[in-house]
Amino acid sequence: MTLIPKRQLEEVRRIFSDFLRDRGQRQTPERFAILDEVYATSGHFDADELYVGLKEKEVGVSRATVYNTLDLLIECDLVVKHQFGNKQAKYERAYSYWQHDHLICMDCNELFEFCDPRIQGIQEMVADIYQFEVKHHSLHIYGHCRRENCPNRPGSEAHS
Amino acid sequence: MTLIPKRQLEEVRRIFSDFLRDRGQRQTPERFAILDEVYATSGHFDADELYVGLKEKEVGVSRATVYNTLDLLIECDLVVKHQFGNKQAKYERAYSYWQHDHLICMDCNELFEFCDPRIQGIQEMVADIYQFEVKHHSLHIYGHCRRENCPNRPGSEAHS
DNA sequence: ATAACTGCAAAACATTTGCATACAG
DNA sequence: CTGTATGCAAATGTTTTGCAGTTAT
Numbered sequence: 001m002t003l004i005p006k007r008q009l010e011e012v013r014r015i016f017s018d019f020l021r022d023r024g025q026r027q028t029p030e031r032f033a034i035l036d037e038v039y040a041t042s043g044h045f046d047a048d049e050l051y052v053g054l055k056e057k058e059v060g061v062s063r064a065t066v067y068n069t070l071d072l073l074i075e076c077d078l079v080v081k082h083q084f085g086n087k088q089a090k091y092e093r094a095y096s097y098w099q100h101d102h103l104i105c106m107d108c109n110e111l112f113e114f115c116d117p118r119i120q121g122i123q124e125m126v127a128d129i130y131q132f133e134v135k136h137h138s139l140h141i142y143g144h145c146r147r148e149n150c151p152n153r154p155g156s157e158a159h160s
Numbered sequence: 161m162t163l164i165p166k167r168q169l170e171e172v173r174r175i176f177s178d179f180l181r182d183r184g185q186r187q188t189p190e191r192f193a194i195l196d197e198v199y200a201t202s203g204h205f206d207a208d209e210l211y212v213g214l215k216e217k218e219v220g221v222s223r224a225t226v227y228n229t230l231d232l233l234i235e236c237d238l239v240v241k242h243q244f245g246n247k248q249a250k251y252e253r254a255y256s257y258w259q260h261d262h263l264i265c266m267d268c269n270e271l272f273e274f275c276d277p278r279i280q281g282i283q284e285m286v287a288d289i290y291q292f293e294v295k296h297h298s299l300h301i302y303g304h305c306r307r308e309n310c311p312n313r314p315g316s317e318a319h320s
Numbered sequence: 321a322t323a324a325c326t327g328c329a330a331a332a333c334a335t336t337t338g339c340a341t342a343c344a345g
Numbered sequence: 346c347t348g349t350a351t352g353c354a355a356a357t358g359t360t361t362t363g364c365a366g367t368t369a370t
Contacts, residue, residue: 134303143294
C-alpha cells in the first residue's frame, strides 16, 4: 500500500549511514540489505519473515545479523518494534510514516491502524504529573472486528 | 501497598468457584492455592515468581498448572496479563482494582500506574469508526523517570 | 593491521505439550 | 467410576550468545 519512493529510500539509507558513522560502526552490505528489505516491506513483519525474505533474494544474512541490525534500526528510529499479545515481536518501518496506534482483532489477529490526537495530551499530562521524560508509547485496543472473513462473524459455525 | 481484605478474597474465591462450576471444570486445591497467591501479591508478577512463591510455601504446584490456572483467571477477569517490552509476560490481579495504564522507565524498568479518562473516549471513537467491538486496551508510555536510584539520573556515572 | 561484524550452531529462555498418574465429581 | 487435572520432563519457538573466520576502515 505505502510503497516508499526512491528518494525516501535514499534519505533513509543516508540516515542509517550517518548513524553508523557517528557511532564508529561499520557500513556492511548486510546492514544495508536488511534496511532495504525493511523498507521494501509495507506493514508489519517479524524477524523471521525478514530473514526468509532476504534468503529468497540473492542476499544471505544470518538470523543473528537480522536481529542485530533491527536493533540498530530501532536505535536510529528507522524501525519500531511492537509486542502484540503473542511472544513474537513485530516490526514496522518508521520513517515518513504517520504516527499511529493499533487495533487488534482477537479472532483473526488482523491489525488496523488509527490515530487520535488525545493520546498526545495524555502523554503530556503524564510527563508533567509524574516528572517523566516521555520517549514513546504504545496503545493497543483489542476486540472483535466485523469483517466477512473473520472467524468470529455472527453466523459462522459453532466453536468448541 | 494494596493488600486485599479478607472479605474481598472470599468474594474472589467465589467468583472463581462459580466460573469453574459453570464451565464444568474442577475445583482443585492447586487452582485455589494459585488464586490465593495471586491475591496475596500486590503489583506485577510473572509466572515464575508465582511458581517460586508457591514452592516456598507448603503448596507444590507445577509450572504447567501455574500457566493453566493463570489462563483460567484471565478468562474470568480476575487477572490481567501484560506484555511489556521483554518477552516475559507480566500478570496482575484485576478484581477491585482501578482500571489503569502503565508508565515504564526504560532505565530502571520501574512501573508506574496512571489513569486518564480520555482513553475511554478514544476507545469509543475507534469502536464507532472501525465497527469494532472493543474488549480492552493496553496503553504503555515509555521514557525516563527522575528517581534518585534510577541509573539514568543526571549526574550518575558514565556508561559504555 | 585490527577491531568490528558475520554466520553458524549451540544456548538460553518462557511457554506449551504429551503422557502416565492422581483425584474431584 | 470416569473424565479432567496434575506433575514431570521433553518439545517448541524465538531470541541471544560464543567463537572462528571475514571484512570494512
